[in-house]
Amino acid sequence: MGKRVLVIEDEPNIIEAISFFLSRDGWEVFTHSNGHDALEVVDRRAPDLVILDVMLPGRSGYEILRDLRACDKWSALPVLILTARGQAKDRDMAKAACANRFMTKPFSNNDILEAVRELARP
């Protein structure tokens, strides 16, 4: 059984694409599309890694990340931040929120795959 990846992203097409190539690589993929109850979903799914979009309805990816880091259980959970805003200050904000990796859209599928493999390594 592969490792568990949770994709939190509001654009259905992007979820579909990521799910497609991660499942093919042997990952168990869960998806969620808003920020409101993202923490509960993390608790429920207990993923080994989270791919987190920044622009989410309800709460932003940074806020969710901060909450995760504040919580003992998920403070070390590898998080890959995805954003369509590729400016330097977004990178800084991701770093400040203790993201493990920061990638801008559009991305290369292989890059995501490699990053997930690297981050989810025990």
Add this chain to the structure above:
Amino acid sequence: MNTVNLLIMVCTIYVALLFLVAFVAERSARKGRGRWLRSPVVYTLSLSIYCTAWTFYGAVGYAARSGLEYITIYLGPTIVMIGWWWVLRKLVRVGRSQRVTSIADLISSRFGKSNLLAVGVTILAVVGTTPYIALQLQSVTLSFATFADAVGQPGPGDGGRTSTALWVAFGLALFTVLFGTRNLDANERHHGVVMAIAVEAVIKLMALLAVGIFVVWGLSGGVAETLARIDASKIGHWQMDGGRWAALTFLSGAALLCLPRMFQVMVVENADEAHLRTASWAFPGYLLLMSLFVVPIAVMGLERLPPEANPDLFVLTLPLAEGQTALAILSFLGGFSSATSMVIVAALALSTMVSNHIVMPLWLRQSGTRASVSGDVRHVVLLSRRISIAAIVFLGYLYFRVSGGGAALAAIGLVSFAGLSQVLPVMIGGLYWRGATRIGALAGLTVGFALWGYTLFLPSLGTGMLMPQSLLDNGPFGLSGLRPQALFGIEGLDPLVHAVFWSLSLNAVTFLVVSLASFPAPLERLQGAQFVNALQHTTNARGWTAGAAQAEDLMVMAQRILGADEAQSFFEQEAARQSGRAARPGDLPDPNPDFLQRLERELSGSVGAATAHAMVAQIVGGASVSVRELLAVADETAQMIEYSDQLEAQSRELAATAAKLREANDKLTRLSVQKDAFLSQISHELRTPMTSIRAFSEILRDTRDVSTEEKRKYSSIIHDKSVRLTRLLDDLLDLSVLESGQVNLNLRKGTLRSALDQAVAAAAAGEEDATLVIRRDTEAEECLLETDFDRLGQVFINLIANARKYCDAASPELTIHASVQEGGEVQVDFVDNGSGIPPEARDLIFEKFSRVSPQRAGGAGLGLSICRQIMDRLGGAIDYVPGEGKTHFRVTLPSTRSGETASGKPMVTN
């Protein structure tokens, strides 16, 4: 050369000399080298115009006729000079500090600048002085005729005499005009005139002393001999009339204070108050010398000359009779000097009064205020002065001609004194009594002047002239109590004593009583305080002994105005200038006039000229602050207030500009933030579809076992996202064109209905499965529009598409309703039956990239922004109409000029 011609020649040279002296003095004064002109000696000598020809010749005659009574003429001034020195000092102080120009000005100034009083005093002075000028002319003429007779040459006849007088009058007028009105000095000082008078004073004293010495040692044989002769003559047996003696002493003392010419030389021409101290002993000394040989000359004249000889001319006739031509010429020059100096100064003093108080007020009233601001006033003043001088001298000449000369004229001297001394109570009261009022002064002067005229002046003209003998004997209307020379039944008094007693005492009493009964005006009160307290303001007027203290005071004041450092360096520089050494810290300059002027100029840069003058004057003393100066200060203050108001207005403007700039800056900052947000939004809107495109195309490229189903689905996602990207780019370009205002409108005429028809059709294209029902009222849509139908259609399509996308009703409906408003505007309402836009989102819907619900959004969120831009360009509006629980957009179009329906019927009444 015969003796008369010699006399004429000497006289001419003497006159030329006087002109030269005056000219040189005037020139060196103007060049600032006039210090020697203003010595106490010159001041004292100038006071000697008190000794006129009447004194020069007349004293001897007086002594020959009335014994020692002549001494009163010298005694009065001596007593005043020595005993009343404090009155004179106050008079001079006030005169200088108030810049008084004449005795009339003094009285008027004291009583609240009353011009009525000034005019009164001026008239009194002219009336009192004219006979006196005539007397001087007569003395010159008479002495000349006597001289000619005595040397046995044909003396001028009556015609010759009057022509002599005319020439003398002309010459005197010329001299006075030349040196009395050279320029307008604010202080009314005439250096040339004063210097010439001083020279004349020396000449007349020398002449009288020379004749006296000749008489005592040449004719009489020594002092002891002379005293013996005096004892033997009738003068030695003279009986003193106490009343007359007192009255005459009083009169001549009063004359020193009240005569316009004495006021001129003593107060107006005074350059330094300290000179008065010298004059207080030197002038009595001069008078003593003048009176020393009067009795010996009178005694010898009575002894040696024939009984019919005029004792008034003994001074001239004695040397002539003894064959001493040179001495006689000197004597003649002495008399000539006495006469001319009196006329010159009197004309100068009177002309100032007449010009300042009568001519100028009349001229100013005539020409209105326009003239007083223009520059020609100076000219007018000088002209009026010159004409006044000529008129006054001519008036004296006229009086001389009309009265025919003779004894009547000789007696006028004391009458004139008595008339002018009517000013005395008002003057002394004004200087020492704050309660004195203008009304009181007017009343006192009127009473005194009237009584003088009634009891002395009119009777003195001789019976039958203006006053019949019957009036003198029986009084008016037979009222013996009102007889001119025995008022209220007091008889047996000398007419002069009687007149002086009644006129002056009633004058003083009236002045006192009326002053007590009336109230002074504010200006009078102020001036009164200034006059009465003149000596308290400043104890050391320009005394060099107080120099250091004054310099310190000035320094303190200057520091307050200029600031400590600037004042310090200014004072040090000035001290260095004065000492000729390099500037040293802590040095204080000597507060000499030069420095004070410089300081005043320095200060006036900060506080204005009048204020600077007033401040310096207050510290240095010599001049207390006058009302005129206070008014000037107030004026300056007003100007400064106005200036500061202007500054305030400017600073308000600056503040407003700064606020505008701040606002503009804020706006720019806001715009910059908006631009960043916009770019960030665009980035997001472009990257999101691109992400799908890239991800799926990579899947299709890199994955081998993709099902056909999946392939078809993924390639259609790629296709849709590409279309969306294209639309987004189109919208962005469209918005950019609309926002920049560079959009070209294609205005056409058409009906609203056709526009809506096309929009509905276009919105339905490709959405055949749509459930939205559109309800329209096509009849109401028949109104004519002139607009860009493509752009308007764009708006309509957007609204219909939005309704289709967002209406959340089970069976969505959109009602389109058109109506024409009062003003001719066309309203098109788009109302759907959905739940509407939540209130918090309503403000945002027209912003770029705002989408109420992102999940269902097909567009980029630019649609309503573009609609709003389009409606702005078309001159209309698009708004969200809240309150119905449904989504309600209203498009408003401006009224079309024709205002007609398509069918030609007017839609609106206007």
